[in-house]
Amino acid sequence: MKIFRREYLILSVLAVLGLILLGGCKQEHRFIKKTAFKDTNSIVIVFAGPVDEAWAQNTGNYSIYEKPDPDIKLKIGKVSVSPDKRTVVLTFEEDLNQDQPHILNISEIISEGKSLGTAFVKVKKLYFGYLFSILIGAMIINNFVFTKYLGLCVFFGTSQKKSTAVGMGITFTIVIVFSAMMAWFLYQFVLKPYRLDFLQIVVFIGLVSLSVQAVDTILRKLNPALFKAFGVYLVLVIANCIVIAVPLILADNEYNGWESLMLALGAGLGFLIALFLMSSVRERLDLANVPTTYRGLPIAFVVAGLFALAFMGFSGMSIF
Amino acid sequence: MPATTKTNSQLVVNGILNENPIFRLALSMCPAVGISTTVMNGLLLGIAVLFVQVFSSCTISVIRNFIHPKIRIPTYTLTIATWVTVIDLVLAAYMPAAYKEMGIFVKLIVAFAIITMRLEMFACKNSVPASFWDGVGMGLGFMFAMMTLGFVRELLGMGTLFGYDILGFKPLLFFVLPAAGFFCVGIMMAIYNYVELAYNRKKKG
Amino acid sequence: MKEIIRIVVSLTVSCIVAAFVMGTVFAITDKAKKHNEHLNVHETVLGLLGYNKANPAPSDLRLFTMYRYIIEDEKTKNLGYMVPVAHEDKEGYELLVINLKGEFVERLRLDIAPEKVAEEPDRKSALRAVIKPPRTFTYADSTIIAKLGGKRLAYLLPGAFPGFKTFIEVMLALDPSFKIMGLEIMEHEEDPGLGGEIEQAYFKNQFRDKSFEKIKGLKVVKEPLPDEYFRYLEADKTKEDMISRKEIAEIKSKYQDKDIYALTGATISSRSVTVGVKTIIKKFTYRVNILDSVIAGQRIPVTF
Structure with missing residues (x-):
């Protein structure tokens, strides 16, 4: 009996941890699976399906700012798309302040010829x-x-x-x-x-x-x-x-x-x-x-x- | 302990030498290590502790006959906390720069074992004047210890005293580093021990 | 039972007495505390502008404070600037709302006396009167503008950024062409003797007189601080004239366009101050240009 109880305890702890993790990863748009900081000056976006390469390469489709400064947009230097077209890496001209959450606005996502609408996502470190x-x-x-x-x-x-x-x-x-x-x-x-x-x-x-x-x-x-x-x-x-x-x-x-x-x-x-x-x-x-x-x-x-x-x-x- | 028979001056000296709160009783050592980097810090925190000790001792001494023995400790805590709040508010208002230097330590006076101990051992059994002088002695003892440490650390670490340049160079930066506080307190305690040993030997021989 | 009542009564009495003592002290010290805080900021500002006891500030020097808020509802985000204005010689505050593209949205009169504006709760209640839910507002930052004889003398920017250990709070002074007039470290928790040296003149004065163009690419170099430069940076402290005026001008021009020399044993602290200062200035210059053009376009009678 006692062992069972201990197992329940461990399970419930794991469940709570999982909930926290889920809360940290929650995204606002269904087509975007994950966003994260990479190195000092880039952000990685993982999409659920392949995206149109020409669309993805256009820096004008992304706009990003630090949460407390919505008026100051950060300058994107380069966009690179992975071979399977699911992962996009945005490289910025300057280092990002990763302590601040960033708001990323991706307009008119195009995937396989279809438009999937505009997405607002928060990029931040895992809570x-x-x-x-x-x-x-x-x-x-x-x-x-x-x-x-x-x-x-x-x-x-x-x-x-x-x-x-x-x-x-x-x-x-x-x-x-x-x-x-x-x-x-x-x-x-x-x-x-x-x-x-x-x-x-x-x-x-x-x-x-x-x-x-x-x-x-x-x-x-x-x-x-x-x-x-x-x-x-x-x-x-x-x-x-x-x-x-x-x-x-x-x-x-x-x-x-x-x-x-x-x-x-x-x-x-x-x-x-x-x-x-x-x-x-x-x-x-x-x-x-x-x-x-x-x-x-x-x-x-x-x-x-x-x-x-x-x-x-x-x-x-x-x-x- | 029955009511004390010592004279006022003996009470004060007792606090500075025989029962020095930091070097002899080894109580309330956090600030002794943490913020004894300059003489000024030592002096200011010393004044704050002196104030709290004297006022708490006097308060308890005045009401010592009304305190119910069962709620003795809560009463002490309440008294100390009140006076700490008072000095905290006053320092924050009138000496903001010094208050910032001392940081959290002013508020932490409330947890200093030395004050509670003096209330329990002395103030609740003695008259107001005796408690006052005992409080002064303990406060001065604390201040003396803090200033000695500050003196050593400031002079050796930064070559200054009270912020004035004395040596013109910095002999050992190590002494300003926070970790050096431990070494200084340890060595000062050893010196106190040494003096005591030497004194006892002389008395015997 | 009798004992319990005695204990309860005596505890209650002591609590009331203690509360009374603390309440009284709080009531007395609260005003003094606020007053001293404002005085402290005021003195720092004057110090950064180069005024001290020997060289007191002229009587027509005036300081105005401007507060920036972020105003948002579900869809849109706007910036709201609380700016001091003068209507027929009566000074007051107005809220100037600008959208993210830098276009004017609206201006709202605020019911707040200029002497009360420094207190956050007073500002909040004034703003609440004009910004009704679902629109919300959050405080972002403030800027002090110094004016001398009808002309803008300097912008003073309080700011904070992460240092080696915790946050470093600073106050920056820029002249109207965004050249740094001075840097003051207000609060920090760096290690004494190492990162704590950022508050020393020989570090913070290195930022003085750097031009806006230089600041954009300002870096930290790990080189020993040259001796003559050290003497120049610490010149304010030494009373006797150890270096002549000519020498000062010479050293100044020599090092004006140099990068920041890192503190020994505290490169990270030095770097975070440099980056922090850079960020504050960049954001501010971007915003103040937009704000000025909006103010000019709308003919808002601002006092600064």
């Missing part, structure tokens, strides 16, 4: 990819501990042993996802519309305490074994500044629900990674001969500095 880049960004590239220097008190306090580190990391991830989503909801639908954003700090810290209490109660009832393992870390979560910083960042950047979820999840997992790395080193350090004055925290700080230097190598990296 799923964008979400994923937020997740990885918060987790590694802008790791909260090593590149934003937050949550250090708890970080140094609980990174002595691997088991503690993992326990703390998991508890923290659960709480932060919980509280960040509540904070996002409250901020978007209560604080912002009523111009109460100056109450951010009070509301967010209240929500964090609330969600810690909630997770505590739920865990105690549902899974006492798990509570025994992770209960001790719950109290420490409140003293972690990441848990306040994430809602503040969400409020500043105006993320939507999915993006907020990804950022919170990334922050939690990033903290877990940082704790795990640090505890691995500190377990080894216990065996090393460290000068008396450096024993304990000072050497831990130096190690963290080395990690931070290493993480600097990730900075500015962009995925998708």
